[in-house]
Amino acid sequence: MANIIAILQSKVHSKVIKNSFWGLAGSLTQTTFLSLFYILIARHYAVEDFSKYLIATSLYQMIVAFSAMGLGHWFIREIVNVENKSELAATFLKMQTYFGLFFLVVNIILALALYENPIVQKLSILFAVNIIFDNIIYSIKNINIAQFAQKKTVTVLSIEAFVKFGVACMLFVYPLNIVVLTLLLVIIRFITLNLFLKIGSADGINLTGFWKTKLPLSYIKNILSKYWPFAVIGSAYIIYWKSATLIISKMLPLAAVAHYEISFKLFSLAQLVPIVLSTTLLPKFVEYSKNQDMEGLKALYNKIFLFSTLYGLFTFTFAYSFTDEILPWIFGEKYAASAPFAKEMFLTMLVFPTSLIQANILIALKLEKLDMWFNINSIIINTTLCLIGLSIWHSLSVVNYSIFISFAIFHLSQDIVLLKNKLTNVTHILMFVGASACIVLVYISLSKIISSSVLFFCLWVLVGMIILLFLYQKKKELY
Numbered sequence: 001m002a003n004i005i006a007i008l009q010s011k012v013h014s015k016v017i018k019n020s021f022w023g024l025a026g027s028l029t030q031t032t033f034l035s036l037f038y039i040l041i042a043r044h045y046a047v048e049d050f051s052k053y054l055i056a057t058s059l060y061q062m063i064v065a066f067s068a069m070g071l072g073h074w075f076i077r078e079i080v081n082v083e084n085k086s087e088l089a090a091t092f093l094k095m096q097t098y099f100g101l102f103f104l105v106v107n108i109i110l111a112l113a114l115y116e117n118p119i120v121q122k123l124s125i126l127f128a129v130n131i132i133f134d135n136i137i138y139s140i141k142n143i144n145i146a147q148f149a150q151k152k153t154v155t156v157l158s159i160e161a162f163v164k165f166g167v168a169c170m171l172f173v174y175p176l177n178i179v180v181l182t183l184l185l186v187i188i189r190f191i192t193l194n195l196f197l198k199i200g201s202a203d204g205i206n207l208t209g210f211w212k213t214k215l216p217l218s219y220i221k222n223i224l225s226k227y228w229p230f231a232v233i234g235s236a237y238i239i240y241w242k243s244a245t246l247i248i249s250k251m252l253p254l255a256a257v258a259h260y261e262i263s264f265k266l267f268s269l270a271q272l273v274p275i276v277l278s279t280t281l282l283p284k285f286v287e288y289s290k291n292q293d294m295e296g297l298k299a300l301y302n303k304i305f306l307f308s309t310l311y312g313l314f315t316f317t318f319a320y321s322f323t324d325e326i327l328p329w330i331f332g333e334k335y336a337a338s339a340p341f342a343k344e345m346f347l348t349m350l351v352f353p354t355s356l357i358q359a360n361i362l363i364a365l366k367l368e369k370l371d372m373w374f375n376i377n378s379i380i381i382n383t384t385l386c387l388i389g390l391s392i393w394h395s396l397s398v399v400n401y402s403i404f405i406s407f408a409i410f411h412l413s414q415d416i417v418l419l420k421n422k423l424t425n426v427t428h429i430l431m432f433v434g435a436s437a438c439i440v441l442v443y444i445s446l447s448k449i450i451s452s453s454v455l456f457f458c459l460w461v462l463v464g465m466i467i468l469l470f471l472y473q474k475k476k477e478l479y
Contacts, residue, residue, distance in 0.1 A: 055246070305432075
């Protein structure tokens with residue numbers, strides 16, 4: 001017993017465990033305050049002003065996702081192998097600053113080329129300034145990950161999230177127009193950057209005067225030529241969702257932007273569980289793959305696949321049953337019209353959790369470049385369907401169904417690769433597609449004649465009873 005306690009204590013005090021704990025705790029804290037900030041500004045501003053804000057932030061988020069070039073993975077791997085860690089950290093910061101300056105210009109050019117509305121242009125230019133700050137902060141965050149100093153990152157970013165929430169609360173006492181609010185947010189980000197430089201970097205890493213470090217152009221070219229796939233993988237997800245926002249802003253009324261982004265806000269909260277689950281399981285997948293234990297990998301994959309499938313069905317049925325009440329309550333009556341579009345978007349939750357698990361299986365099998373091409377293909381399919389569909393049918397539903405179709409094709413592409421690697425079979429794939437489709441179609445049909453809340457409760461009580469019966473049978477077989 002004493003040995004077990006000692007082992008548990010050593011695990012709790014492990015640097016890796018502590019680092020992971022602070023990363024998760026920070027994400028939850030920041031998500032809470034930033035979600036409250038988002039809700040408050042949505043309730044405060046008119047739909048049109050809020051939509052202009054969302055357009056500017058979507059363009060900025062797309063650019064900033066690409067601006068770091070995904071080099072955090074490269075840096076974390078490299079810093080372990082060098083003696084002069086401060087020099088490499090300073091080089092990384094300076095390189096990211098250059099990228100930030102370049103993509104700041106890109107952001108401004110795109111904003112002026114795509115939009116004639118002066119408010120959208122002003123907001124986009126203000127947010128573009130943030131790209132430089134974000135790239136430097138991105139560098140320091142990765143330094144902290146490499147040096148097991150996530151606690152410092154969490155502290156600074158939690159302070160920033162709380163201050164943003166405070167600014168949103170202030171709007172109900174001292175109303176500010178949307179441009180002034182955005183200017184305040186840029187100032188807050190600049191203060192956050194200075195906090196990182198002063199107190200937020202890992203011990204033993206000196207970042208003072210990083211801009212004086214020599215950084216030949218040939219060095220940058222060499223790094224980018226070797227590690228460019230990281231830029232695609234790291235930015236694909238943001239580009240996928242935010243490109244839809246930009247298409248909507250050009251082809252549909254401004255209100256459609258708000259409906260889409262509010263739907264996505266709920267969707268992004270539902271994503272947290274599968275994202276954390278898939279990230280946590282990746283090391284185990286890698287271990288099985290490294291040991292060439294394909295049977296063990298297949299057994300774990302099947303268990304997690306079943307859980308992920310049930311989670312996807314649960315979130316879809318929950319959204320379908322309750323978004324009509326939830327959205328007006330959270331965001332105000334002016335966004336009651338968002339509910340039907342949120343239900344459509346949650347169709348993608350039927351395939352999203354399992355696709356994340358399968359993506360990590362591909363990475364464990366060292367097929368990450370294939371996963372990268374699947375992501376690119378998904379973006380192309382989604383964008384093409386959106387553009388063609390919206391030119392025929394001017395409805396936000398086109399975007400939601402395009403997202404679902406592109407994700408379904410993404411999932412099927414993964415299935416084919418896993419089938420070739422004998423980690424799944426045709427029966428498993430058909431059972432997943434058939435069972436999901438039948439449950440969803442029956443659920444939607446029954447919801448027209450039965451109260452949605454009653455239907456939801458009955459379905460998941462039934463599922464719970466089936467799971468308990470299955471576990472009971474398994475236990476009987478063991479004894």
